[in-house]
Amino acid sequence: MSRPIRILIAKPGLDGHDRGAKVVALALREAGFEVIYTGLHQTADQIVEAALEEDVDAIGVSVLSGAHLTVARKISEKLRMARAEDKVVLFGGNIPAPDIPALKAVGVHEVFPTGSRFEAIEAFIRSAVASSRGGGQHA
């Protein structure tokens, strides 16, 4: 049996609207994931450090202020510097559709804007983590 998927739910920057982050965290926990929530006002450095320390498979970043591109660039860069590009990075929140390609171009694997269904988020993480683990089975 493979170990449960571990995910860090992160709230970067100054935006304090955490309803979406907490709701997704609770939904993923119910789906059997191990969920770590950072709390508010995290820097990109703190988020990447927490991801490494907690050895998570995925990072779910929630932004509602509109600053998602700035945040995504910083987190991707920190992950590259930490040689942790294998972590699956997801963005959620108030993200206009035209910004999604730009987010993917800087290394975000998938974007789940407000209103996304839990099962879609869950299914994507399972499949993306499976391929980033190389499909390898852990004992």
Place this chain on the structure above:
Amino acid sequence: MPDDPRPVILESGIPVRPSYGPEAIADLDPARDLGQPGEFPFTRGIHPLMYRARPWTMRQYAGFGTPGETNERFKFLIGHGQNALNVAFDLPTQMGLDSDDPRSEGEVGRVGMAVNTLADLETAFAEIPIEKISVSLTMNAVAAPIMAMFFVVAEKHGLALSDLRGTCQNDMLKEYIGRGAWIFPVEPAMRLIGDTIEYCARNAPKYYPVSVCGYHIRESGANPVQEIAYAFCIARAYVRLGLERGLQVDEFADRISFNFDIFGNLFEQVAKFRAARRLWARILRDEFGAKLPATMQMKMIAGGGGGGLTIEQPENNIVRGAYYALISALSGAQTMALCSFDEAYTIPTEKAALVSLRTMQILAEEMGLCDTADPLAGSYYVEWLTNEMEKRIASEIRRVDEELGGIVRAIREGAIQRAVAQQAWRHEKGLQDGSIPKVGVNRYRMEEEPQEVELHAYNPRQAEESVRRLEERRAARDPQAVGRALEAVRGSAASGANVMPSMMEAARAYASLGEITRVLREVFGEFQEPVSL
């Protein structure tokens, strides 16, 4: 009675019967429980004539970019008949950071206007008649320095503080539950609120130093009963702050107003507001010994409704906004604001803000809502539901007091945050499985909808402009006066003296908000968030 074809349970957990008659309100004593409009317990509204004398105040939330751009939007809204302002600040300002702080990157001027020094507020309110247009400042963690800056602007407009009207949100306890713009730990944050309440009671008695926000608690997931219950627990904590300063309850408690949310089941919301007014009056009279009727009146802005709007089929939000405004008018709100139809996407465009303003104006001028006070009074259903809501709100308040150790401890330890997040999750599950109907989301959904919303463009150049203004101001001001003022702020923060006089000196010296907040952080430290879910 025939079999019930479809059980109905309201969001607050109240089961509803297919019809109500006199027996449902047999224990209602109209003299005791309703009174006339303008009479205790104010169930029917706080003024005898209500909107017959004056329709509700219309106060759209606005502000973005530079103070100059915000000033233009203010003038646009006033030019179209809006008679009050509700100022949005960007996140760096809300968090006490200057525009050139590295933590401000990407956020300057994004969700509100950037304010660094007094000069920015001077620009934002240039040629705005703040003696007539009451200004509400949506500011919390650094409410004290921003209020001080605004008071200095008022002085420069030639207004005596004793005549100044307006409101500052200044409700920190709710920031820890929802919205999240907190900086300092709970105790110093409460102390700052106490300072502003005391300062205003003695110097600016017409100013509302605190607006207690059930709104953001509800937007974070709370049901209507939790919204009012937690807001009242918080408001009681602020009343106690005033009493601890040696003020009499009748000297200041009428200057604590409320900000509540309006989306959801129409009858449940109207009953919520009527119940809340009655309960607040009883709390002020029985718990705090208030003697003056004005002290017992729950004054509110009832508006927003953002939590009910959808990203799907955004134009449906115009219709929702109209129904939400109807709820607010049927509930006797003093002030109304509406989330605009594009707010699930963006800062409202000028067009969307105007649609919201016109919605309220149509309601006030065409639909007869201003003709007679509390028009739903006497309805078997509405009166029964009002009683039911009051009982449940009172019971949740008791639970916070008796089982959670009071609101301050419950927030410090995260108990309220957990309760609200759990409720938000249950609601979202209901939306996703369709048990909570939402048109365009789980009913009448349209696939591949084109997104036709015009997005408010974020201009990164406004950050450069904001930094340039700050640098110019730093070069022009008297550095020794700034240094002295900041030391005075430090002294008052550390000693426990009221911080407001030193904050006003710092504003006059054009000390920046970031500089003032840095001093406060050094004295007070930072809040450690309880992150357990």
